[in-house]
Each structure stands twice: as structure tokens, then as C-alpha cells.
Amino acid sequence: MDKLDKHEKQDSDLRSYLWGFVFSVVLSAAAFFVILGESFGRETTMVVLGCLGMLQVFVQLRYFLHIDGRRESQEDLYLILFSVLVLLIMVIGTVWVLGDLAGRMGMDMSR
Amino acid sequence: MDNGTKLKRHPGLNLIHGHGYEAKNETALFGFWVFMMSDLILFGLLFAVYITMIGVTAGGPGPKELFDFTSLGIQTALLLTSSMTIGMATFALKHPRCHWQLVPWLLVTLALGGGFLYFEVTDFMNMAAAGGVPSRSGYLSAFYALVGLHGFHVAAGSVWMIVLLIQLAVFGSVNIVKSRLLRLALLWHFLDVIWIGIFNIVFFYGWLYG
Numbered sequence: 001m002d003k004l005d006k007h008e009k010q011d012s013d014l015r016s017y018l019w020g021f022v023f024s025v026v027l028s029a030a031a032f033f034v035i036l037g038e039s040f041g042r043e044t045t046m047v048v049l050g051c052l053g054m055l056q057v058f059v060q061l062r063y064f065l066h067i068d069g070r071r072e073s074q075e076d077l078y079l080i081l082f083s084v085l086v087l088l089i090m091v092i093g094t095v096w097v098l099g100d101l102a103g104r105m106g107m108d109m110s111r
Numbered sequence: 112m113d114n115g116t117k118l119k120r121h122p123g124l125n126l127i128h129g130h131g132y133e134a135k136n137e138t139a140l141f142g143f144w145v146f147m148m149s150d151l152i153l154f155g156l157l158f159a160v161y162i163t164m165i166g167v168t169a170g171g172p173g174p175k176e177l178f179d180f181t182s183l184g185i186q187t188a189l190l191l192t193s194s195m196t197i198g199m200a201t202f203a204l205k206h207p208r209c210h211w212q213l214v215p216w217l218l219v220t221l222a223l224g225g226g227f228l229y230f231e232v233t234d235f236m237n238m239a240a241a242g243g244v245p246s247r248s249g250y251l252s253a254f255y256a257l258v259g260l261h262g263f264h265v266a267a268g269s270v271w272m273i274v275l276l277i278q279l280a281v282f283g284s285v286n287i288v289k290s291r292l293l294r295l296a297l298l299w300h301f302l303d304v305i306w307i308g309i310f311n312i313v314f315f316y317g318w319l320y321g
Contacts, residue, residue, distance in 0.1 A: 010206050013124065017202060021195040028187055028310075035315045036180060042319050053311040057304055064198050064300045065122040076122045076144060083148040087155040094159040102163075109167040109249070 020063025027056040123297045124201040136290040143294045147301045157257040164253040165320050171247040174321035177238045186230045193223035194303035201296045224269045231262050268298050
């Protein structure tokens with residue numbers, strides 16, 4: 001019985017990495033396809049790429065780092081969520097404030 | 112329910128109970144993950160600086176002149192595959208029947224990481240040859256700071272992997288070496304997550320808005 005359990009665990013670990021790899025390849029290929037195909041407008045492309053990117057980060061966390069909804073990985077999940085919260089406040093704040101400033105000052109820094 | 116899942120306290124593949132694996136190592140892994148999250152903040156702020164610098168080319172070359180998406184695709188494929196192969200290495204570490212696969216998977220990962228660095232450095236040199244040096248504009252400073260820091264992480268991870276391969280050869284897979292290998296795998300997966308941000312935000316968004 002114990003041996004059977006171990007084999008099942010082994011298979012599920014292996015499956016996790018293989019599925020993670022398959023999903024990552026598909027999502028990366030889709031992102032390159034979207035940017036190189038130039039089939040959408042600029043805003044749509046940005047949103048589509050953002051969604052693909054976030055999905056891929058989720059795949060990495062779920063299948064490679066094994067962070068899922070289970071109780072045992074909750075501490076890790078909280079740590080990640082808190083770090084991401086701090087990060088988002090700083091990143092969105094920076095981009096917002098500096099973008100607004102550039103807009104109000106009428107700055108064109110490309111020359 | 113087996114003991115393995117009850118003990119699970121850190122991201123990445125957890126070694127199951129009965130390997131002589133101690134709770135101390137679990138704490139070290141969780142601590143390493145805390146450290147990785149502080150690294151995430153560092154990367155995140157460089158991303159923020161980069162985003163505000165898109166378009167700030169001061170008359171110098173921008174994304175349209177400098178980016179090579181073929182090379183970017185190769186780098187992405189190499190790093191993505193290496194994230195899978197180091198996962199396979201930790202898989203080999205966990206399951207005794209596959210234990211012999213550990214060193215081959217690590218060597219494959221090392222080769223993929225080396226290939227990634229080769230293409231990245233070639234890209235940097237081509238960019239510099241086209242006038243895209245870090246001191247040319249705020250945009251390029253931000254670009255090199257972020258992408259270069261990621262490349263430096265990969266290089267440092269590769270050196271770490273070589274050191275662990277030597278330790279494996281000298282000491283065998285004793286607990287302390289196993290624990291170090293798991294931490295290296297965490298770093299490697301983390302770098303792949305950062306790379307997803309880099310190819311989407313730095314390269315694709317830079318291309319769209321630069």
C-alpha cells in the first residue's frame with residue numbers, strides 16, 4: 001500500500017512538471033505570435049500580452065513551485081501576495097506620479 | 112494523508128518524510144523564499160523605472176532599432192526549458208528510483224543557462240555596436256540595469272550550480288547538499304518568473320510604446 005502511494009506521488013510530481021512545461025511553451029508562443037503578428041491594435045495587444053504573462057506566472061507558481069490552494073502552502077501564498085501588494089503600490093504609484101508629471105509638463109524626452 | 116504533505120512548508124518540490132530530512136532544512140528553504148521575495152521587490156522597482164523611461168531615448172536608438180526578437184525567442188525557450196529541467200533534477204532528488212538522473216539534469220540545466228547567457232551577451236554586444244550603450248539615454252540605462260541584473264542572477268546561479276556539482280561529486284547527496292540544491296531550484300524557477308516579466312514588459316511593451 002505504501003509502495004503504491006509512493007508511485008502515485010511520483011507520477012503526480014512528474015505530471016506537474018510536464019504540464020507546467022507544456023502550458024508555459026503554449027503561453028510563450030502565443031505571446032510571441034501576438035506581438036509578431038501585429039494583428040491587434042496597440043491597446044488590445046498590451047492587454048492580451050498582460051493576460052498571457054499573468055497566466056504564465058500563475059502556471060510557474062502552480063506547476064513548478066507547487067503553490068496551490070492547499071493548506072500546507074498557505075504561508076508561502078500569503079508571503080507572495082503581501083510582496084506583490086507592496087510591489088504593486090510602489091510600481092503603480094511610481095508610474096502614475098511620473099506619468100502624470102510628464103503629461104502636465106508637456107515633456108517629450110525622445111529628442 | 113501522507114506525512115510529506117503535512118510537513119510541506121516551502122515552495123518548490125518538497126522531499127517527503129523518511130529521507131532523514133530535517134525540519135531545520137525546511138525553515139532554511141522558507142527563509143530563502145523570503146529572501147527571494149525581497150529580490151522580487153528589487154526587480155519590481157527596476158521594472159517601474161523602466162516603464163517611466165520608455166520613450167526617453169534622448170535622440171539615441173530605441174527598441175525598434177535595437178531589439179532582436181529571434182534572439183529573444185531563443186533566450187525565452189532556453190530559460191523556460193531550463194526551469195523544467197531543474198524541476199526534473201529536484202524530482203530525481205526526491206525519488207530514489209530516479210536518483211541517478213540528478214547530475215545529468217543539472218548538467219542539462221547548466222548548459223541551457225549557459226546558452227541563455229551566450230545569446231544575451233551577444234544581444235548586448237550587437238546593441239552596443241548599434242550605438243545602444245547604457246550611457247546613451249535614460250531609456251537604455253534602465254534597460255541594461257534591469258535585463259543586466261537578471262543576466263547577472265542567471266550567471267551567479269550557474270556558478271552556484273557548478274559549486275554544488277563539485278559538492279555532489281565530493282560529498283555525495285548528503286542532506287546539506289540536498290537542501291542547497293532545493294534552494295538553487297527555487298532561485299532558478301524565480302528567475303524564470305522574472306524573465307516572463309522581462310520579455311513581456313521590457314521587450315514587448317517597449318516595442319509597442321518606444
